[in-house]
Amino acid sequence: MTLSALGWNDSFAQHFQPYSDSDFSPARVARAHKHACEVFLGAELVPAVCTGRMLHDTATRAALPAVGDWVVVRLRSGERRADIHAVLPRRTQFSRRAAGPLAEEQVIAANLDTVLLLTALDGNYNLRRIERYLTLARDSGAQPVVVLNKTDLHPDPAAAEAETVAIAAGAPVVALSASHGDGLDRLAPWLTPGSTLALLGSSGVGKSTLINRLLGADQQSTTALSTAVNKGRHTTTRRELFVTPGGALVIDTPGMRELQFWDPPAEAVGDTFADISALAAQCRFHDCRHATEPGCAVLAALNEGTLGEDRWQSFLKLQREQAYAARQADPHLARANRDAWKKIHRGVRARMRLESGE
Template sequence: MNHTTNQSVLQTLGWNEHFANLFAPYAEQGYSVGRITLEHKRIYRLLSEHGELLGEVTGKLRYEATGREDYPAVGDWVVITARPEEKKASIHAVLPRKSKFSRKAAGDSVEEQIVAANVDTVFLVNALNNDFNIRRMERYLILAWESGANPVIVLSKADLCDDLEQRIADVESVAIGVPVHVVSAERGEGLEQLAPYLGCGQTVALMGSSGVGKSTLINKLSGAEQQKVNKVREGDDRGRHTTTHRELFQLPDGALMIDTPGMRELQLWEADEGFRGAFDDIEQLAEACRFNDCQHGREPGCAVRAAIEDGSLEKARFDSYLKLQRELAHLARKEDARLAAAEKDKWKKITMQARSKKPKR
C-alpha cells in the first residue's frame, strides 16, 4: 500500500490530524497504527492499513500498566508492530484518548472500566415502554458528559408509547440542552434524524439497558443483521441481554459504531464535570443561594428549596442529585486509597528493579 492509500484507509476508521500528531514519534521509529474493534480476554481484534489483525499487548506494556485503564479498550488507537503474513500484531502503546466512556468495574474493587474510547457522539438509547426510567437516564448523562463525547438521547420503541409528548417533556426536564430524537427502529421511523451524527469516519457509541432496542437500531442503520435481537421478557418489558461484548464496526455510510452490552446497574466512575453537566439546572440554582456553603436544607435564602416549593424543580430530581453526589464522594474516597496503594506498589517495583541491576560485590 502506498502512503496515500494508507491514510485513506485509516481515515475511514476515524483517523485524523489529532491522532497523527500523537503518533508522529512512533511513526519515526517505524511502527504502524491500528484501531481496536473487539477485546476478548486480553486478545484484541484490530483494523489497520494491513487489514484485520489479532493483537496482544507486549510484556513491557503489561509490566508498566497500573490498572485496567492502561490496557487497550474498544475504539482505542494503538501503536503496533504488524505481522500481516500471520494476521497478527504486537501492541506497544495506547495513544492518548480523545474521549472515553467509563464506569466502575463490576465487583467490590475500585477500578475503572473503559466501555468505549475515542467516541464523537454517545447515543443514549431509552425505550418508550414500561422500562422507561428517568433516574437511570441521569446516570447515563453524567458519564456521557464526563466522557468528552457529545450526548444524544434516542427514545426508541415509539410505537409502544401512548403518551409521547409527556415522555419527551420528562426527558427534556433532565437532559437540558441535549438533542432528543424519537424513533421506532422496528417500523423504520425517525431514523433519518440520526444521519447528521453518522458521517464518514465519525464514531458513535450506543449505550442503554438491555432490551431498549440497540441491536434493532444497529441492524436498521447498517441494513444488515449485524446483531442478534432477543424479545423482551413478558410482563415487565425488560430486555434480555443480546449484546454480550463491546464491538466497533463500520456502517455502510462510513460511520463507525460501538455497540455495548446492556447495563442495568450502571455504577458511576469519577465524574466531576459530568455531574455538573447532568445537573446544570440545580448547580445554577445553588449559585443563587444566599450562602456559598448552603446544604439546601433549612438555611434561609436557599434558591434550591424555593424552586422545589414553587414546582420549578422536581423533588425527585433533587433527591437523585443528592444520592448520586453521595455515591461519587464515596467512590472518590475509595479511589484515593487505591491510587495510594498503586503508587506504593510502583515504587516498590522500581526499587526492586534498581537493586537487581546493582553489580554484586
C-alpha cells in the same frame, strides 16, 4: 479504508510520530478481549495481542486496549497477526466503575465523538436513569444524545420526548423506533463519515436493533424481552465496532446491569442539573446546604413546585455517589482498599488452614 475513514486525525498522528520510522502501523481496535483484540488495519480485521513488555509496563486495567482505541501494531512476518506495542492517548473515553469489590476503572469505549444513551419507551423508561447516564456521559468528553427507542409502544412519544428534554440540560433528545425505522433520520447529524458513536443502555432497549438498521443488514443478533419480567436477555456479549455504509463508526455494547460512577468530577453532576445549580447560585448564603437556611432558593422552588421533589432527590443521590466515587478513585485510597482486601483474603486463608487442621 483510509486512516481518516477510521477516525484518525492530526492529534493521533502526532502521538504516533515516535513510532513512524520503523515498521509500526496504527490500527483501530474493533473488538477487545482481555489481552487479545481484533484491530482494523486498513479495511482488514486482524487478530492482535499485547506484547509481554506492554503488559508488564501497564499499571492498570484501564490502560489496556479498549474498543475504539488507536494502537501501535507490528505485523508478524508472514502472518496476518499483529503485536500491540502501545495504546495512543485517548481523545475521549467512557468509563464506569468495574463490577466487583475493588475500586477499578473499566473503559467501555474510547475515542468517541457521540454516546447514544438508549432508553426504551416501555418499562425501561425512567427519567432518573437518564439523569445518571447523562452525568456519566458528561465526563467522557463525547457529546451525549438521549435516544428514546420504541416510540411504537408509547401512546404519546412526543410528550415523553418533551418531558426528557426538560431534564436533559441541553443534551439532544431523539425519539425513534429502531424496529419500524421511524425517526432514524434525526440521528444524521451525528452519523458523519469517520465519526465514532457508542450505543449504551440496559439490555433489551434495542441497541443491536438500531445498529442493524444503521448497517442496513442484520449483523447483530437481537432477542425479544423475557415476557416474565419484561427485561432484556443480555443478547450482545461483547463490545464491537462496525462501519456503516455512510462511513460512521458505531459501537454496539452489551446491556449494562449497573452503571456505577468511576470518577466523574463534581461539575458533571452540576451540569446535568443545571437548573439546580442556577437556583443554588441565588441562595442568600453561598455555602447554603438547602436544608433550613433562610433565603434558600432551592427550598423556595421546592415549595412552589417549580423544582420537583424527585429531581431534587435524584440530584442529592448522584451528588453523594460522585463524592463516594471520588474518594474511591483516589490512588492512595485505592491502594489502601487493595491492601485491606489482601488482608481480608489472608485472614480467610489462615482461618481455613486452621479449620482444616493444617
